[in-house]
Amino acid sequence: MFNSKKFLKSLIIIFSVVFLFCAVSVFAAEGQEAAKEIVSEAIPAAAAPASATPWWVWPLVLFVVTFILGILAVLGGVGGGVLFVPIVGGFFPFNIDFVRGAGLLVALAGALAAGPGLLKRNLASLRLAIPVALIASAAAIVGAMIGLALKPNVVNILLGATILFIVLIMAIAKKSDFPKVPHPDKLSQALEITGIYREESLGKDVEWNVHRTPQGLALFIIIGVMAGMFGLGAGWANVPVLNLLMGAPLKISVATSKFLLSITDTSAAWVYLNQGAVLPMIVVPSIVGIMLGSMVGVKILAKAKPKAIKWMVIVLLLFAGTRALLKGLEIWK
Numbered sequence: 001m002f003n004s005k006k007f008l009k010s011l012i013i014i015f016s017v018v019f020l021f022c023a024v025s026v027f028a029a030e031g032q033e034a035a036k037e038i039v040s041e042a043i044p045a046a047a048a049p050a051s052a053t054p055w056w057v058w059p060l061v062l063f064v065v066t067f068i069l070g071i072l073a074v075l076g077g078v079g080g081g082v083l084f085v086p087i088v089g090g091f092f093p094f095n096i097d098f099v100r101g102a103g104l105l106v107a108l109a110g111a112l113a114a115g116p117g118l119l120k121r122n123l124a125s126l127r128l129a130i131p132v133a134l135i136a137s138a139a140a141i142v143g144a145m146i147g148l149a150l151k152p153n154v155v156n157i158l159l160g161a162t163i164l165f166i167v168l169i170m171a172i173a174k175k176s177d178f179p180k181v182p183h184p185d186k187l188s189q190a191l192e193i194t195g196i197y198r199e200e201s202l203g204k205d206v207e208w209n210v211h212r213t214p215q216g217l218a219l220f221i222i223i224g225v226m227a228g229m230f231g232l233g234a235g236w237a238n239v240p241v242l243n244l245l246m247g248a249p250l251k252i253s254v255a256t257s258k259f260l261l262s263i264t265d266t267s268a269a270w271v272y273l274n275q276g277a278v279l280p281m282i283v284v285p286s287i288v289g290i291m292l293g294s295m296v297g298v299k300i301l302a303k304a305k306p307k308a309i310k311w312m313v314i315v316l317l318l319f320a321g322t323r324a325l326l327k328g329l330e331i332w333k
Contacts, residue, residue: 055281062092063285066106070293072313075300080290081107081233081265083313086163086320089156090327094282096152096159100231101272102282104265107233109287110294111261123255127193128210128248132220133260136234137267139224144271147229153328159230160325166236167318170310173240181247184209197252210246219245228268233261 066084073080085103089096118124147155184194188210199206210216219241227234238257242248248256272278326332 058092059281059285062088062282063289066286066289067293067296070290070295071297071300072293072316073290074294074297075313080110080294081231082163082166082236083317083320084286084290085231086159086317086324088286089159090320090323096155097148097272097275097277098279098282100147100155100229101269101278102286103231104228104233104269104272105278105283106286106290107231107235107261108265108269109291111233111258111265113291115259115262118255118259121255122195122197123251124259125193125195125248125252125256127191127195128242128252129256129259129263131191131193131217132242132256133263135217136220136224136227136260136264139221140228140264140268141271143225143228143230144268145228146225147231148271148275148277153330155230156324156328158328160321160323160328162226162230162232163317163321163324167314167321169236169240170314170317173244176243177250178206179243179247179249181209181211183211185211185213187213195252197249199249199251206249208247208249208252210242210248212245212247216241216246224264227264228271231268231272233265235261 065087066080069083069087070080073083081103084106085099088094088102089099092099115124119126150158188194191213193213194207194209196205196207198204219237223234223237223241226232226237235257238260239250239253242253242256243250269278323332
């Protein structure tokens, strides 16, 4: 029989060891000037050139870490990009621009893998996604341009503050399976944002509408900018806005949010690609690790305790966000 408690304990131990190794390696390499010269140059920066560490070590360690992150992302109900950017950016000797570019592609890979199935099951709503995607994707392009124009320490400060804000949202936000929408607003009626989906847990079809559409679309401008600027994806913000503010059912919100990433992240990713801020040495092991870890996480999900995992993810993000903030303030170098 599979023992989820023993597996989780082993997972925490492995995760701690990998993090310790990464932290020690980063501290050892920080004194080298070559690691500082890659701030504005689009050259391979997987490890400091003067380091005695072989080049293949970093992609291998990155694969192991992202594999674990993939498992935790599924169990914790968060997108892989939210964990990827602050952790890899804070504990690996990579330029933050390359990490953000890889983070967008990591989130994009997961969205593209899940999108067709969600649409086929009528869970991801095109009527809800298209107007939101138009606004969020345009804002993501602006956010990516802003992010690449900022200095790395400023990006780390803003990233740290954003991650800590995400931790706050995850800790206090409550989800509603079937929010009450007394009357759909005029904009949602004009755009015909409504639908019906099969709710297997109730054994019946559920008809849904949304309200507060103008406020929701306005918030997606901010969400899009933040997604492009930090390469986080935006599932952490999409779901609360769609579910709690606009009143879409939880399953519709989650599925539509996942589909949205395939549009929003694509727009921002092109900016990073055009600026040379996407390195295969970082992107390939990250995507493979996240995808494989997600497959394992799905199998574990049925037997694990989601609440315990959720709080482990929150503590992990709290640590990573604090690390990014202090790194940007040059307190924890």
